[in-house]
Amino acid sequence: AVPADSIDYVFKVVVIGDSAVGKTQLLARFTKNEFCFDSKSTIGVEFQTRTVSIKGKVIKAQIWDTAGQERYRAVTSAYYRGALGAMLVYDITKRPTFDHVARWVEELRAHADSSIVIMLIGNKADLAADHRAVTTEDAVEFAEEQGLFFSEASALSGDNVDKAFFRVLEHIYAAV
Numbered sequence: 001a002v003p004a005d006s007i008d009y010v011f012k013v014v015v016i017g018d019s020a021v022g023k024t025q026l027l028a029r030f031t032k033n034e035f036c037f038d039s040k041s042t043i044g045v046e047f048q049t050r051t052v053s054i055k056g057k058v059i060k061a062q063i064w065d066t067a068g069q070e071r072y073r074a075v076t077s078a079y080y081r082g083a084l085g086a087m088l089v090y091d092i093t094k095r096p097t098f099d100h101v102a103r104w105v106e107e108l109r110a111h112a113d114s115s116i117v118i119m120l121i122g123n124k125a126d127l128a129a130d131h132r133a134v135t136t137e138d139a140v141e142f143a144e145e146q147g148l149f150f151s152e153a154s155a156l157s158g159d160n161v162d163k164a165f166f167r168v169l170e171h172i173y174a175a176v
């Protein structure tokens with residue numbers, strides 16, 4: 001553990017997106033390097049933390065998980081309060097979860113700080129070969145239109161998970 005007095009910054013990052021896209025597993029992968037195959041729908045844990053070093057500063061990333069409130073507009077504004085970053089997750093094998101991304105962006109624009117750093121994540125990239133339902137090009141186009149960062153990733157294999165979170169944390173840091 002890192003002594004509390006050595007932490008330079010605490011950055012709140014929220015994870016949002018439709019149910020079952022892999023939000024909780026992305027968070028578990030980033031904070032504990034774990035993946036749990038039979039994860040139940042989220043049970044009340046508000047956030048997990050991981051302390052990282054960015055440009056010589058000690059940064060505690062506080063990553064918030066929705067407690068199964070993914071129904072449209074059920075995530076309250078308290079969840080977004082103070083958030084400096086957002087991981088907006090869809091499932092590359094489930095087209096509707098990508099079609100709903102625009103709604104989640106609206107939610108962020110309505111409730112979060114206007115300077116929030118947003119990373120769109122196409123999760124379950126390990127299933128791309130046989131089950132892809134959203135092309136990378138469609139996602140890149142949407143992300144560019146909306147001014148979001150974008151990456152495909154896999155909580156299962158771990159591919160691009162650290163990279164995506166670090167990119168968000170570095171952009172937050174660059175603005176503090």
Ligand code: GDP
Nearest residue numbers: 019020021022023024025037039124154155156
């Ligand atoms: P949440 O509702 O968005 O928090 O989704 P969960 O993290 O609970 O994951 C939903 C389901 O998708 C679970 O059965 C996970 O095991 C599975 N899952 C999550 N991430 C991945 C991934 O990267 N690849 C694959 N193949 N399955 C995943």
Ligand code: MG
Nearest residue numbers: 023024041042
């Ligand atoms: Mg969950």
